[in-house]
Amino acid sequence: MDSSRRHSVPSFTHRAAPGMATVTASASGSPTGAPHVLVVPYPAQGHMQPLLHLASLLAARGLRLTVVATPATAHLLAPLLAAHPASSVRPLTFPSAADTSGPTSVGADFHAHAAALRDPLREWLLRSRSDSGESDRVVAVLSDFFCGWTQPLAAEAGVPRLVFAPSGALATAATHSLFRRMPRPPEGEAGRGYAVSFPSLPGAPAFLWRQISRMYRSFVEGGGDEHSKAIKDNFLWNLDSAAFVCNTCHPLEGKYLDAQPLDDLAGKRVWAVGPVAPPPAPEKTGQHDDVITAWLDAFPDSSVAYVSFGTMMVPPPPHAAALATALERSGTPFVWAAAGTTLPDGFEERATAGTKGMVLRGWAPQTAVLRHRAVGCFVTHCGWNSVLEAVAASVPMLAWPMAADQFFNARLVVEEARVAVAASWGGFGGVPDAEELVRALTEVVGEGGAGMRKRAKELSLMVAEAVDEGGSTRRELDGLVQELRGLGGWK
Incomplete structure (x- = not known):
């Protein structure tokens, strides 16, 4: 070093x-003690x-x-x-x-x-x-x-x-x-x-x-x-x-x-x-959110895949094309927060015409979508914030890590917590076969994902207990605060 x-x-x-x-700072007036x-x-x-x-x-x-x-x-x-x-x-x-x-x-x-x-x-x-x-x-x-x-x-x-x-x-x-x-x-x-x-x-x-x-x-x-x-x-x-x-x-x-x-x-x-x-608080929904909710309301429980690679991760066109093909071949209804993603020609039009898919090009109300009863799968890059949101919503994941910490996070949810199936371990350099993605979707969405949804629900409850009074997270947070108070001589 x-x-x-x-x-x-x-x-x-x-x-x-x-x-x-x-430097600008607000007025002081800090409490003593x-x-x-x-x-x-x-x-x-x-x-x-x-x-x-x-x-x-x-x-x-x-x-x-x-x-x-x-x-x-x-x-x-x-x-x-x-x-x-x-x-x-x-x-x-x-x-x-x-x-x-x-x-x-x-x-x-x-x-x-x-x-x-x-x-x-x-x-x-x-x-x-x-x-x-x-x-x-x-x-x-x-x-x-x-x-x-x-x-x-x-x-x-x-x-x-x-x-x-x-x-x-x-x-x-x-x-x-x-x-x-x-x-x-x-x-x-x-x-x-x-x-x-x-x-x-x-x-x-x-x-x-x-x-x-x-x-x-x-x-x-x-x-x-x-x-x-x-x-x-x-x-x-x-x-x-x-x-x-x-x-x-x-x-x-x-x-x-x-x-x-x-x-x-x-x-x-x-x-x-x-x-x-x-925890998410009830919010006033805008017209855009109402349209998404109304669209999801038309589908059975746990039958829809929500797709999002976060705000900073855009899947390359070949990766997006493989997923688009898998969604169409499997007939899986989906909401895709596509932002800047390049999708195959005609894909959006076919999805909209068939009422099987919704492509969102602007901001997506991710927390609300994940907590909707119709959503049974989250196709995600496994960014940590997305993982935590999926766990809180009890939604199984189709893990598709691309970079940064995402492969470590994917290992946790796929191999250890067993609340996810791997879509691909190839990252930016490997494009999965569309048929492999079809099989992965059928493992998670609908009846095939019943066991995984049960485990996701159990994990969600354990995490909720951890942050509640007397839980492990609450004890850790209180311990950290006590350490910081001790540094200043406060009790």
């Missing part, structure tokens, strides 16, 4: 179970939303929070600020040249984001430690796992940094293991079929090289520039942190959580506080 990054880490109990940029935590999200919506949900849970338990934003992401803080008084949650907005809030590839502006915020945030943090009264000093930094650059800032300020992982424990541990061990395939013919194993994780899982994070593969295959170095430093800084806070729970990942301390996370405590998203 680069010695220039080494900083002493303030203790955090490990339990078994030149000028500064212009509560520890003050600096929260630093990574400005991509799939990362920000879970951390803001966690921030709301922490504020509701009496912690005071200052949450960093940029002009491009400030609007995402609105629900959090509306739910909690200014004395409890304060925004801290820095100008930034980087904007990763839209549907871009996470990590694309990795270096730019750190470069824009590092110096002004360092000055703010050091000043707050020296100028604030004892009761208002920051006692800890809680930041996204793409904000590893906050680790040396926290160490310089003399406070612990906790890493927030919007993914599960398996994906988080495996990703950090890559940058800790630096595996690479052999050159030439010997590299074909190379699989990366994770011997320190329960079950020693292994994944083919093409299934490993593209961010890591790009680093190994062509790294060396400033951007690549920033990515590696990020994950090694995370391993210097005091603890990890994961958006996961024991019913989903008890196998990995019970095995901690995990070597792949440098033996640091993992707090399993998920799912952090609040």
